[in-house]
Amino acid sequence: MQSSVNPNSDRRSLRVAVVGGGITGLSAAYTLAKSSKSDQRALQVTLFEASRRLGGIIRTEEADGFLMELGPDSFITNKPGGVRLCEELGYSTELISTDSRYRRSLVLSRGRPQPVPDGFMLMAPEKPWSLLTSPVLSLRGRLRLLAEYFVPGAAPAGDESLASFVRRRFGSEALDRLVQPLVGGIYTSDPERLSLRATMPRFPEMEAACGSVIRGVLKQKQTAGRGASEGSGSGARYGLFATPRRGLGDLVSTLERRLRTAENVRLQLGTPIQAIHGPAQGSAEWVVQTEGQQQQFDAVIVTLSTWLAAKMLQGDQFLQLRQQLNSIEYASSALVVSGHLLSDFTYPMDAFGMVVPACERRQILAVSFSSRKFPERAPDGQIVLRTFVGGAMQPELMQHSDQELLEIVNSELQQIFGMSREPIFAEVMRYDRAMPQYHVGHLDRVAAIEHSLQQHTGLQLAGSGYRGVGIPDSIDSGREAAERVLRLF
Numbered sequence: 240m241q242s243s244v245n246p247n248s249d250r251r252s253l254r255v256a257v258v259g260g261g262i263t264g265l266s267a268a269y270t271l272a273k274s275s276k277s278d279q280r281a282l283q284v285t286l287f288e289a290s291r292r293l294g295g296i297i298r299t300e301e302a303d304g305f306l307m308e309l310g311p312d313s314f315i316t317n318k319p320g321g322v323r324l325c326e327e328l329g330y331s332t333e334l335i336s337t338d339s340r341y342r343r344s345l346v347l348s349r350g351r352p353q354p355v356p357d358g359f360m361l362m363a364p365e366k367p368w369s370l371l372t373s374p375v376l377s378l379r380g381r382l383r384l385l386a387e388y389f390v391p392g393a394a395p396a397g398d399e400s401l402a403s404f405v406r407r408r409f410g411s412e413a414l415d416r417l418v419q420p421l422v423g424g425i426y427t428s429d430p431e432r433l434s435l436r437a438t439m440p441r442f443p444e445m446e447a448a449c450g451s452v453i454r455g456v457l458k459q460k461q462t463a464g465r466g467a468s469e470g471s472g473s474g475a476r477y478g479l480f481a482t483p484r485r486g487l488g489d490l491v492s493t494l495e496r497r498l499r500t501a502e503n504v505r506l507q508l509g510t511p512i513q514a515i516h517g518p519a520q521g522s523a524e525w526v527v528q529t530e531g532q533q534q535q536f537d538a539v540i541v542t543l544s545t546w547l548a549a550k551m552l553q554g555d556q557f558l559q560l561r562q563q564l565n566s567i568e569y570a571s572s573a574l575v576v577s578g579h580l581l582s583d584f585t586y587p588m589d590a591f592g593m594v595v596p597a598c599e600r601r602q603i604l605a606v607s608f609s610s611r612k613f614p615e616r617a618p619d620g621q622i623v624l625r626t627f628v629g630g631a632m633q634p635e636l637m638q639h640s641d642q643e644l645l646e647i648v649n650s651e652l653q654q655i656f657g658m659s660r661e662p663i664f665a666e667v668m669r670y671d672r673a674m675p676q677y678h679v680g681h682l683d684r685v686a687a688i689e690h691s692l693q694q695h696t697g698l699q700l701a702g703s704g705y706r707g708v709g710i711p712d713s714i715d716s717g718r719e720a721a722e723r724v725l726r727l728f
């Protein structure tokens with residue numbers, strides 16, 4: 240998020256507040272700490288975190304031989320942010336990739352788990368012929384999907400919803416039975432409202448450049464086959480997803496250790512910010528208010544959800560910015576992490592997980608077979624599942640108590656996978672308004688926020704609400720915000 244800069248070059252020291260100790264805030268603080276070390280810049284960094292632990296949504300627990308990811312479980316490697324940070328920390332040897340033995344995904348189809356057609360990436364079939372034998376779509380649906388190759392490009396000017404794009408190019412059945420659940424598993428969003436340009440720009444780009452998405456995907460595959468992209472992406476070494484051997488919480492601990500040993504970084508845990516005040520007339524100092532205390536800073540990096548950032552920014556000068564930040568909607572979801580004996584299922588659980596189309600009318604969004612996806616997550620003969628509930632399509636489910644959510648999940652696991660016994664353990668995590676919804680027009684909304692920020696020198700906004708919802712995006716967003724602050728010198 241761009242803000243205009245203050246050529247503050249004669250200052251000897253710059254005091255920077257980082258608000259929020261999730262991965263975005265940690266990335267920002269780490270970038271500042273690292274730079275101050277290498278450039279000998281006089282920089283004082285204070286990171287404020289409301290809770291007593293760092294990591295925000297990222298949380299890993301270990302017990303009785305199980306490793307449980309209670310938030311995210313991995314990050315994509317074709318966006319460089321995550322891998323690059325691990326490399327800088329000397330941590331990349333700790334990264335593991337997915338277990339190739341179970342490398343396939345399932346989709347619930349008429350009540351039964353079926354493999355997602357081989358090579359089907361979100362909406363694009365890399366191996367069109369593998370679709371022909373898939374029972375997930377009717378013959379008519381399969382032929383319509385493959386006919387995309389010949390559908391002339393007719394993109395509307397400007398943004399388009401994911402649903403409109405997929406219906407136009409691949410047909411309704413592909414949308415309802417494959418694309419909606421696969422994309423919903425990432426964004427927990429309503430495809431009728433999800434912005435294509437903000438979430439999957441490469442697909443409309445393929446339509447524009449090649450006349451068809453399938454043509455674009457095949458062309459890309461050919462180029463990759465000739466070795467043009469080999470080794471160029473950070474993902475080349477790890478596969479599409481990577482995670483630390485001891486879980487994402489271990490990456491957070493590594494960052495925390497690094498920050499605790501940095502001379503000019505102060506971590507203030509258990510310190511919720513109550514308000515942020517812009518500089519008074521004739522001053523350039525920002526005021527960060529915590530309970531009973533006010534502290535002055537030259538720059539503030541706010542890494543909270545946009546609606547929380549709006550709450551913190553007080554005063555009439557932020558009226559427009561607050562409205563813009565509040566225009567980005569968020570969805571709530573719950574995650575049930577449970578441990579089971581493999582023998583308690585009639586289904587072999589031989590995949591990375593399963594997504595559930597809305598048209599199946601179930602009460603779960605997706606189940607990740609966590610200990611199949613990554614090794615060393617469960618003792619032999621046992622399995623860790625992560626079942627997602629709620630999201631933008633089923634917000635009413637969030638009204639249930641934890642016990643009711645557990646019962647819903649158990650009932651679904653029984654019906655779908657033939658689970659015969661209650662889990663060995665189960666934990667319910669609630670994520671209240673944690674998933675930003677990149678609705679049609681999102682990029683315009685973000686551009687407007689960036690424009691407004693130019694009036695507030697010293698203020699930076701970062702996090703998953705703006706230009707990418709995943710961990711690598713958040714890491715990049717925090718780093719870029721810190722780099723903009725460093726340019727204040």
Ligand SMILES: Cc1cc2nc3c(=O)[nH]c(=O)nc-3n(C[C@H](O)[C@H](O)[C@H](O)COP(=O)(O)OP(=O)(O)OC[C@H]3O[C@@H](n4cnc5c(N)ncnc54)[C@H](O)[C@@H]3O)c2cc1C
Nearest residue numbers: 259261262263289295296311312511512702703708709710
């Ligand atoms: C259930 C779920 C699963 C996900 N799975 C994946 C995945 O597998 N892979 C992936 O790449 N991404 C995943 N994501 C997205 C990913 O988790 C986020 O992109 C990332 O963790 C966001 O980090 P953040 O630092 O911006 O926000 P947060 O992690 O929300 O951190 C914000 C921090 O600010 C603190 N805070 C709040 N209010 C205040 C205040 N007033 N004062 C001070 N501090 C405050 C909070 O306590 C928190 O620690 C998932 C998200 C969810 C919700």
